[in-house]
Amino acid sequence: MELVKDYPLSKRFPELPLLSAANTKKHSDLIPFAFGHPAQESFDVPLLSQSAVSALQLDGPRALQYSGGSGPDFVLNWIQQRSKHVSISVETQNILVTAGSMQAIDLATRTLTDPGDHVWVEAPTFFGAIRQFSLAELKISSIPVDHNGLLTDELENKLKEAVKNNVPIPKFIYVMPNYHNPTGVCLSIDRRKKLAELAYEYNFYVLEDDAYVELSFSGKKLPSIYTFGPKRVIYLSTFSKTIAPGIRMGWALADDEQIILRMKMLKSDGSTSVFVQEIISHFLSDVKFDYHMKRINELYCTRKDAMISAVKECFGKEVTYTEPEGGFFLWLSFPEKVNTSEFAGDALARGVSFIESKYFYIDGAETNHIRLSFTFTNEEEIKKGVQRIAESYYRYKKSIEVLNEV
The missing domain is CATH 3.40.640.10 (Type I PLP-dependent aspartate aminotransferase-like (Major domain))
Known part of the structure; x- marks a missing residue:
């Protein structure tokens, strides 16, 4: 049989990075803040x-x-x-x-x-x-x-x-x-x-x-x-x-x-x-649709409050955010020189995923933010997940400070 030759596929496919955390296989203890998914409890x-x-x-x-x-x-x-x-x-x-x-x-x-x-x-x-x-x-x-x-x-x-x-x-x-x-x-x-x-x-x-x-x-x-x-x-x-x-x-x-x-x-x-x-x-x-949505929104609001409470406890004034009045996401902003991609892997190893800000910009211009979804996980998981991200961040911050001293 002849060797199969290379075949030129369509040139329309751009060179775009694959999302790392969002596409990672779930291990037994992963808290997936990367997933922009509804709560399973919201499904009737x-x-x-x-x-x-x-x-x-x-x-x-x-x-x-x-x-x-x-x-x-x-x-x-x-x-x-x-x-x-x-x-x-x-x-x-x-x-x-x-x-x-x-x-x-x-x-x-x-x-x-x-x-x-x-x-x-x-x-x-x-x-x-x-x-x-x-x-x-x-x-x-x-x-x-x-x-x-x-x-x-x-x-x-x-x-x-x-x-x-x-x-x-x-x-x-x-x-x-x-x-x-x-x-x-x-x-x-x-x-x-x-x-x-x-x-x-x-x-x-x-x-x-x-x-x-x-x-x-x-x-x-x-x-x-x-x-x-x-x-x-x-x-x-x-x-x-x-x-x-x-x-x-x-x-x-x-x-x-x-x-x-x-x-x-x-x-x-x-x-x-x-x-x-x-x-x-x-x-x-x-379905009584307005009641259906009221139930879902009460659930999500509770989870949003739990995430903000955990962020305040774990990060204090280290991060900023606009508190959302709806939706799925909390957008955390770190100091400008922070590159969140540099501690995303460590966070994942600790059992929590998030999406780094570079994926949300056409040129990856800003690297000091992360997107957290508060809808998919319960309040206990939210608290644990934010703590894990904080551990990764402060480890990263300490390593940067050490490098700057050298």
Whole structure:
């Protein structure tokens, strides 16, 4: 037999680092703060089981066909009504149900851009979005965030500079307005309005990724960016944080029906699992959704409080953070000269994982932060995990001090 020759694979795959801690095999005592996972206690397994049985018993043959039964229409109508909670009014034909919000990001990206186009993101931002935009062969730039979200004044200055210097403006800006991943902050009302105004003035789209909107510990919801600029916003959300990520169901909505039609054309898998939509339609029919979310948010708020208490006890004034009012994450900032990647391995060896800040920046610019998820682990594990990170950090800090003395 002849030797197998090298085969040239597609050149579209960028050189992106793999997440170390998030992809590490779990050992018996690992506390996985790296996992941006919902709590297992948040899954209503009995009702989901009942819903699956109902889907088969009441509409089995149709639900198992390509086009499905009545479930997909129910899901569309539910999304339409629920969108009113963030001040969105939309027709069901302007909503596309997707296989999770990541597919929605992919479809919107490929609808709005061509290879070589420019997109701008927040700094820091969701590493999954960075990977998606890189795979689409886009040129990515970033705008910083603070405790009130994206710095829209800095965005405006950068847009003015781009026009002045005849540099391409972005085709879209990717923004997470509520309980931002990884920082946990919310975009202020004034900045939401300003961002929409800039999108109209400079003719770019806003990709509004609102995956965490329902995870509000106070129950309050701000109007979406879409509310202030529907002609230039594609709004995305998901059931992953409210029902379960395993069902792989999210959605996109846009004021321009042509946007949704083009996204459908790119959706090569056809309709998003119509049988799963049938199950979810029964679940949504039977669940008291506001009570369901109240239960989840009470659980997450308790765990967030436990993590902040542990951080205060273990780190004191050594770290800073903005206390999140919802979502999954706490973003810890260490002194500027700290490189959190340099003690991530030691922390992992001690049995706790986190994600270092370099993964959340397009150029790895800031290295002195870590993202901790407080949703997946219980209060006892949270306290133990933060203690382990502190042990690793202070060991690292001591080694740096020794080196500086030499």
